[in-house]
Amino acid sequence: xxxxxxxxLSVLAASTPLLIAATGELVTERSGVLNLGVExxxxxxxxxxxxxxxxxxxxxxxxxCGMVAGTLLSLIFAGMTLGLAVNQVAxxxxxxxxxxxxxxxxxxxxxxxxxxxxxxxxxPFLTDIPLVGRILFGEDAFVYLSLALVVGIWLFLYRTRxxxxxxxxxxxxxxxxxxGYPVLRIRTLAVMxxxxxxxxxxxxxxxxxxxxxxxxxxxxxxxxxxxLVVFSSWRPGRLVAGAYLFGAVTILQLHAQGAGIxxxxxxxxxxxxxxxxxxxxxxxxxxxxxxxxxxxLGTVFVPDR
Amino acid sequence: MQLVLEKRAERSNVIALVSPLIAIGLTIVTMxxxxxxxxxxxxxxxxxxxxxxxxxxxxxxxxxxxxTPLVMIAIGLSLCYLANAWNIxxxxxxxxxxxxxxxxxxxxxxxxxxxxxxxxMLLLGAAAGALYALxxxxxxxxxxxxxxxxxxxxxxxxxxxxxxxxxxxxxDPAGFNFPTTAEFDPVATVPILIDGGRLHLGAIIALLxxxxxxxxxxxxxKGFEIRxxxxxxxAARFGGFNSNQLVLLTFAISGALAGLAGIIEVxxxxxxxxxxxxxxxxFTAIIVAFLGRLNPVGILIAGLFLALTFIGGEQxxxxxxxxxxxxxxxQGILLFYVLACDSLILYRFRLIFPSRQVSxxxx
Numbered sequence: 001x002x003x004x005x006x007x008x009l010s011v012l013a014a015s016t017p018l019l020i021a022a023t024g025e026l027v028t029e030r031s032g033v034l035n036l037g038v039e040x041x042x043x044x045x046x047x048x049x050x051x052x053x054x055x056x057x058x059x060x061x062x063x064x065c066g067m068v069a070g071t072l073l074s075l076i077f078a079g080m081t082l083g084l085a086v087n088q089v090a091x092x093x094x095x096x097x098x099x100x101x102x103x104x105x106x107x108x109x110x111x112x113x114x115x116x117x118x119x120x121x122x123x124p125f126l127t128d129i130p131l132v133g134r135i136l137f138g139e140d141a142f143v144y145l146s147l148a149l150v151v152g153i154w155l156f157l158y159r160t161r162x163x164x165x166x167x168x169x170x171x172x173x174x175x176x177x178x179x180g181y182p183v184l185r186i187r188t189l190a191v192m193x194x195x196x197x198x199x200x201x202x203x204x205x206x207x208x209x210x211x212x213x214x215x216x217x218x219x220x221x222x223x224x225x226x227x228l229v230v231f232s233s234w235r236p237g238r239l240v241a242g243a244y245l246f247g248a249v250t251i252l253q254l255h256a257q258g259a260g261i262x263x264x265x266x267x268x269x270x271x272x273x274x275x276x277x278x279x280x281x282x283x284x285x286x287x288x289x290x291x292x293x294x295x296x297l298g299t300v301f302v303p304d305r
Numbered sequence: 306m307q308l309v310l311e312k313r314a315e316r317s318n319v320i321a322l323v324s325p326l327i328a329i330g331l332t333i334v335t336m337x338x339x340x341x342x343x344x345x346x347x348x349x350x351x352x353x354x355x356x357x358x359x360x361x362x363x364x365x366x367x368x369x370x371x372x373t374p375l376v377m378i379a380i381g382l383s384l385c386y387l388a389n390a391w392n393i394x395x396x397x398x399x400x401x402x403x404x405x406x407x408x409x410x411x412x413x414x415x416x417x418x419x420x421x422x423x424x425x426m427l428l429l430g431a432a433a434g435a436l437y438a439l440x441x442x443x444x445x446x447x448x449x450x451x452x453x454x455x456x457x458x459x460x461x462x463x464x465x466x467x468x469x470x471x472x473x474x475x476x477d478p479a480g481f482n483f484p485t486t487a488e489f490d491p492v493a494t495v496p497i498l499i500d501g502g503r504l505h506l507g508a509i510i511a512l513l514x515x516x517x518x519x520x521x522x523x524x525x526x527k528g529f530e531i532r533x534x535x536x537x538x539x540a541a542r543f544g545g546f547n548s549n550q551l552v553l554l555t556f557a558i559s560g561a562l563a564g565l566a567g568i569i570e571v572x573x574x575x576x577x578x579x580x581x582x583x584x585x586x587x588f589t590a591i592i593v594a595f596l597g598r599l600n601p602v603g604i605l606i607a608g609l610f611l612a613l614t615f616i617g618g619e620q621x622x623x624x625x626x627x628x629x630x631x632x633x634x635x636q637g638i639l640l641f642y643v644l645a646c647d648s649l650i651l652y653r654f655r656l657i658f659p660s661r662q663v664s665x666x667x668x
Contacts (some may be wrong), residue, residue: 036453040637080641084648085310089391089453091644093591098637104630105343215630220461227454266469273461276454277444284450302310302652 008135012143015247017201019146021225022239024197031190032170032296036092039222040099041070041195042202047107049203050213059118063203070199071192078191082184085300110213118208140208154236170294173301227276231283233292249275310652317650324646332639353624354617366504368612370574373507374566376608378590380518381559383599389535390552394456395563396587397463398434402564403571404467405433407578410493411475411486422492434564435557442556446549468580485579495573507569518601592640
């Protein structure tokens with residue numbers, strides 16, 4: 001049972017950055033913008049988050065640094081795709097290439113340093129309940145935050161007027177514009193939210209997952225987050241299921257490697273990526289009847305004046 | 306007063322011509338600022354980056370060697386992007402091509418096989434790259450799965466597969482446990498063009514690829530179909546062009562070219578299979594394709610320019626201790642500026658004065 005508890009704890013930890021980044025991207029895509037730069041924003045968030053925490057000794061400041069870095073990068077993307085009407089796919093790729101380079105530059109000074117990772121919650125009695133205590137009441141703050149974020153975004157999208165407008169902008173920017181909604185301003189805010197979430201998700205890695213920074217430590221998690229948004233059919237609830245499923249695949253392959261079941265470790269490491277391809281195919285195939293993607297996703301909008 | 310973007314009545318040919326130059330200029334200005342932040346003298350750093358490699362024959366050859374894979378991959382990618390098919394997994398196709406070709410080199414090692422080995426390796430590399438690229442293409446046309454995400458995921462898979470081979474079954478027994486195959490036999494090696502130099506036959510192949518792509522796009526129906534499907538999908542449908550077939554075709558071509566580039570790199574400048582055979586050629590080639598405006602000759606020039614940044618970056622690291630990551634930052638910024646300047650081909654900025662419009666409307 002000890003092992004089962006440890007596995008569930010590590011699955012939650014591995015899923016959290018995916019969930020945070022994917023939630024941000026979900027909001028961005030719901031506004032009609034496809035930002036493929038999640039990986040780039042995450043890796044810069046990781047470098048800045050670690051740097052902030054290492055310099056100040058504060059996990060909270062580190063997390064904020066990650067969010068600010070992600071937001072700043074997303075503003076470049078917004079300026080390109082919304083201000084200059086540039087192709088979103090190409091701009092997102094540019095953002096990832098830039099982000100990988102920037103994170104190397106920023107993080108060069110911190111490689112090899114260690115910090116005290118984010119503390120885990122400890123409530124008297126509750127956390128000590130056997131089996132479920134540590135899983136429910138013994139996580140780090142990010143895990144709770146990520147779940148609160150998903151609930152908050154669900155409420156925002158489906159229970160507020162602002163959320164309705166955001167979805168309208170993502171489904172038909174011409175009608176939304178005709179109704180007088182500031183399409184580009186709403187999209188800019190959505191892109192910035194996505195950037196802040198990606199930065200925070202990146203910062204989670206060195207602040208809570210492993211207490212040090214290594215270049216390239218996001219290892220494709222930003223791309224998996226993008227796939228998760230497709231998997232979720234752009235619905236926050238399914239995002240949670242998807243993120244925990246992927247977290248589970250990641251952790252199970254690690255345990256399988258540790259147990260030495262005779263399969264080369266590289267094949268096990270490839271599992272999360274292969275799983276992403278397979279899931280994308282299955283989901284897309286099940287959906288051949290009609291797409292659930294925001295109708296205006298990825299299209300350029302230049303308002304008529 | 307407000308600055309707004311508006312569509313031009315027709316595309317500006319002047320901007321189309323000068324936009325790559327403006328983009329490079331803006332990138333150099335931005336890099337100077339970055340060098341200053343890193344407390345390096347911007348003038349001498351730019352000199353090391355862009356001028357020094359052009360002054361000696363070793364570096365010039367090295368630029369051609371680095372440009373070879375970039376140009377080959379970017380030509381293939383440009384066909385995909387013209388047809389609006391987003392292959393961003395060229396890095397994986399490059400690695401799989403290298404692996405497939407190396408298989409023959411490893412199997413024939415020391416058997417005294419004839420000169421058929423190298424051509425067979427090149428064919429294997431191209432075929433494997435094409436097949437690997439067809440996976441995301443088929444997932445796209447059959448099931449509607451995003452080719453962007455699937456092609457990228459397969460990069461990680463290819464990387465791990467190569468890692469497994471050189472640490473496991475193909476590891477050189479006499480290699481002191483380093484993760485590498487034994488050096489390929491001379492019959493399995495791409496010939497050098499200039500004695501004692503590094504320039505190899507791959508450079509000629511890259512030039513042939515550029516010529517073939519120019520003919521394909523400019524002189525054939527298929528090339529026309531590729532351009533129409535990307536630029537005007539509705540017109541292409543009315544014209545009876547099969548866009549799914551073109552996705553498969555462009556992915557297969559770009560995969561074959563990336564795979565060919567991969568095996569040439571391994572059988573040429575490197576000489577054996579090992580992890581880290583690519584400093585991100587597959588991703589840099591995306592920048593090359595856009596900087597060259599998806600045009601074969603443009604791609605040749607852009608490929609040489611980005612190869613220059615690789616060499617310049619290496620020299621700047623040695624001479625001025627400028628981190629290698631600066632090269633990636635440079636490439637990312639360059640792509641941003643290229644895309645931004647290209648936007649001005651179709652759009653222009655205009656200042657509008659809302660207050661005056663209101664008063665005119667009232668009067």
